[in-house]
Amino acid sequence: xxxxxxxxxxxxxxxxxxxxxxxxxxxxxxxxxxxxxxxxxxxxxxxxxxxxxxxxxxxxxxxxxxxxxxxxxxxxxxxxxxxxxxxxxxxxxxxxxxxxxxxxxxxxxxxxxxxxxxxxxxxxxxxxxxxxxxxxxxxxxxxxxxxxxxxxxxxxxxxxxxxxxxxxxxxxxxxxxxxxxxxxxxxxxxxxxxxxxxxxxxxxxxxxxxxxxxx
Amino acid sequence: xxxxxxxxxxxxxxxxxxxxxxxxxxxxxxxxxxxxxxxxxxxxxxxxxxxxxxxxxxxxxxxxxxxxxxxxxxxxxxxxxxxxxxxxxxxxxxxxxxxxxxxxxxxxxxxxxxxxxxxxxxxxx
Numbered sequence: 097x098x099x100x101x102x103x104x105x106x107x108x109x110x111x112x113x114x115x116x117x118x119x120x121x122x123x124x125x126x127x128x129x130x131x132x133x134x135x136x137x138x139x140x141x142x143x144x145x146x147x148x149x150x151x152x153x154x155x156x157x158x159x160x161x162x163x164x165x166x167x168x169x170x171x172x173x174x175x176x177x178x179x180x181x182x183x184x185x186x187x188x189x190x191x192x193x194x195x196x197x198x199x200x201x202x203x204x205x206x207x208x209x210x211x212x213x214x215x216x217x218x219x220x221x222x223x224x225x226x227x228x229x230x231x232x233x234x235x236x237x238x239x240x241x242x243x244x245x246x247x248x249x250x251x252x253x254x255x256x257x258x259x260x261x262x263x264x265x266x267x268x269x270x271x272x273x274x275x276x277x278x279x280x281x282x283x284x285x286x287x288x289x290x291x292x293x294x295x296x297x298x299x300x301x302x303x304x305x306x307x308x309x310x311x
Numbered sequence: 312x313x314x315x316x317x318x319x320x321x322x323x324x325x326x327x328x329x330x331x332x333x334x335x336x337x338x339x340x341x342x343x344x345x346x347x348x349x350x351x352x353x354x355x356x357x358x359x360x361x362x363x364x365x366x367x368x369x370x371x372x373x374x375x376x377x378x379x380x381x382x383x384x385x386x387x388x389x390x391x392x393x394x395x396x397x398x399x400x401x402x403x404x405x406x407x408x409x410x411x412x413x414x415x416x417x418x419x420x421x422x423x424x425x426x427x428x429x430x431x432x433x434x435x436x
Contacts, residue, residue, distance in 0.1 A: 099419045101328050105321045105340065106414060188313050218347045219313035222414065247394045248347040252412065276404070281394055283407045 109223055112191035116198065116226025120209060126308045127209040129225050131249055132233030133242070134215030137259040139167045140292040141233070141300075142210055146174035148301050153207040153308055158197045160189040160214045167212065177201050188219035191226055208308045217246040229254040229307065236260045236267055240274040243281060250281040255288060255303065262291035314348060317414070318356040322366060324416050337370040337420035344378040344394070344410030370420075378410045 104110055120127050132138050139159070146155055156177035159167045168180035179197040181189060194211065201209075211227060213220040221230075232253035234242050237260050243250045250256060256278055264271070278287055290298045321340065329335050342348050350373060357371040377390040382398035383405040389398070394408035 097330075097333070097421045099328060099330070099421060101324075101416045101418055103324065103328075103416055104414060105317060105324060105416050107324065108320060186316075188316070190316070221347050222313070222317075222412070244395050246347075247408070248345050248412075251345050251394075251408070251410065277395060280404070280406055281408050 106222065106224075109191045112195055113224035113226040116191055116195055117228075119198065119203070120226060121228075123203045123206065125203065125206050125209050126310075127211065127225075127227045127229075128304075129211045129213060129220075129227035129230045130233060131213045131217070131220045131230060131253075132215065132235075132257075133217045133238060136215070136233050136235040136238060137292045138212050138215065138233055139170055141257070141259065141290070141297075142171055142212055143174055144292050144295055144297060145210070145301065145304065146171060148297070149208070149304065150174060152305065154205050155208045155210060156201050156206045157210045157212065158189075158194060158201075159212040160193070162186070162214065177206065183214055187214055187216050188223050189213050189225055190223050194225045208304070217242065217249055221248045221252050231255045231257060233257045233259060234274075236264050236269045239268070240270045240277075243274060243277045247281050250278055250285065253282065253285055255286040256282075257300065258287065258289045259292055261289045262294045262296070314352040314356045315360070317348065318353065318360050321357070321416060322360060322364075325366065325369075325419055328416075329419055329421060333421035335366055335369045335419055336422045337372055339372045339417040339419075340374070341413065341415045341417050342373055342375045343413040344376050345412035346414045348375075348414070350375060376411055376413075378408045381407045381409070383407065 130138055155175055157171050157175055158179050160181045160183055161167055162183055165180045168178045172178045179200050181193050181197055230253050232249040288298050288300050290300055325338055354371055361367050377392055378394040380389045380391050382403055384403035385401040387398055387400040397404055398406055
């Protein structure tokens with residue numbers, strides 16, 4: 097007997113994500129899911145972002161790591177509402193974990209929710225958390241082939257960041273090739289070059305402010 | 312290894328849809344090109360996580376959908392496993408890739424299903 101199903105395998109995660117999205121949008125919160133490899137600069141970018149925008153809007157952070165609360169401690173210096181999720185051996189965040197973290201936040205006091213996913217270019221891409229946008233982050237120090245080797249992240253992203261532009265002169269990195277690959281994989285994606293270390297964030301802050309204003 | 316999470320979700324989904332008493336012999340899944348799923352890891356996780364359960368031995372039939380490659384030079388629309396493959400007609404690198412991000416359970420094949428009530432009613436006694 098053949099039983100036709102035709103249903104998303106991640107339906108349970110997707111259902112929770114949709115409920116997260118409804119709750120967050122209902123509160124007027126703009127939510128961003130930041131995905132990038134370990135060491136590409138996600139946490140420093142968010143520290144710089146918090147420092148630059150905390151007087152203009154109310155920001156909360158949910159940060160996922162396998163272990164430690166070090167990222168939460170770093171960002172807690174800039175932001176009163178930070179929740180660390182330790183996934184143990186989990187290589188990505190799932191919607192129910194974000195839901196649990198949301199319960200620890202005062203959602204009435206947030207304009208922008210930044211979710212820093214577990215450092216990983218692969219696994220987090222397929223799991224909807226209830227975000228409004230996904231941001232894919234790469235760094236010049238990772239080499240220029242990462243978009244080509246991890247195309248799913250580029251395709252899923254609303255914006256792609258290339259960090260560590262301050263180190264471009266020290267590494268072997270074909271910038272034109274990197275941009276060409278990204279454009280071939282996602283012709284609609286917005287691309288922003290930045291250097292979080294030197295606090296040169298390019299149009300990143302403006303893009304975020306514009307999105308939050310519309311939320 | 313998010314394939315483990317996905318197989319865990321798939322096993323729960325199969326259990327929700329399979330009829331009580333039916334032995335699942337095959338599970339058909341469709342994987343969009345934009346899904347970051349390694350087929351070998353997926354099959355390994357399926358075998359490992361169904362071992363010693365009622366799903367042990369059930370065949371996992373996974374169909375991976377290709378990328379759609381549109382050439383800006385000659386307009387050809389083709390399919391490829393590599394999203395950055397050159398155009399199959401003119402060889403140009405001026406291509407745009409797109410693909411499905413669906414990951415769907417399509418169907419479940421069940422053997423030894425419990426006979427429906429009354430199925431033997433016409434059997435001569």
